[in-house]
Amino acid sequence: MTSEKLMEMAVEAMRHAYSPYSGFKVGAAVLCADGSVYQGCNIENAAFGPSVCAERTAIFKAVYDGHRDFTAIAVCGGKDGEISGFFPPCGVCRQVMREFCEDDFMIYMVGPNGTHEEMTLAQLLPCSFSAKKHMQ
Numbered sequence: 546m547t548s549e550k551l552m553e554m555a556v557e558a559m560r561h562a563y564s565p566y567s568g569f570k571v572g573a574a575v576l577c578a579d580g581s582v583y584q585g586c587n588i589e590n591a592a593f594g595p596s597v598c599a600e601r602t603a604i605f606k607a608v609y610d611g612h613r614d615f616t617a618i619a620v621c622g623g624k625d626g627e628i629s630g631f632f633p634p635c636g637v638c639r640q641v642m643r644e645f646c647e648d649d650f651m652i653y654m655v656g657p658n659g660t661h662e663e664m665t666l667a668q669l670l671p672c673s674f675s676a677k678k679h680m681q
């Protein structure tokens with residue numbers, strides 16, 4: 546799986562977003578170590594607190610199916626489904642990634658006009674604690 550294909554899958558996932566309150570649609574695609582990919586979108590709720598991000602939707606779908614080893618995620622977002630910038634995962638999503646992913650987990654942020662930025666989880670969330678390492 547190439548990073549380009551993973552990013553395309555995140556863009557496709559964005560089309561499934563349920564965002565009637567903010568109009569901000571987000572898509573994600575997470576790559577498992579075995580090569581399988583799970584897509585997710587944001588799902589809003591009028592109370593906003595119960596809303597869930599695209600990244601967590603994708604990861605939680607994969608975990609439900611028994612996956613615990615992830616190598617990369619692609620994320621994109623924008624108002625009314627138009628990619629309008631680079632949107633890194635929120636703090637809650639970063640913590641979920643820290644729960645399941647190693648420092649070298651790649652995060653691809655899809656930007657407008659075919660651009661992208663990339664960084665590792667260690668760059669996005671510097672931390673010496675890895676829940677995954679403690680579970681082994």
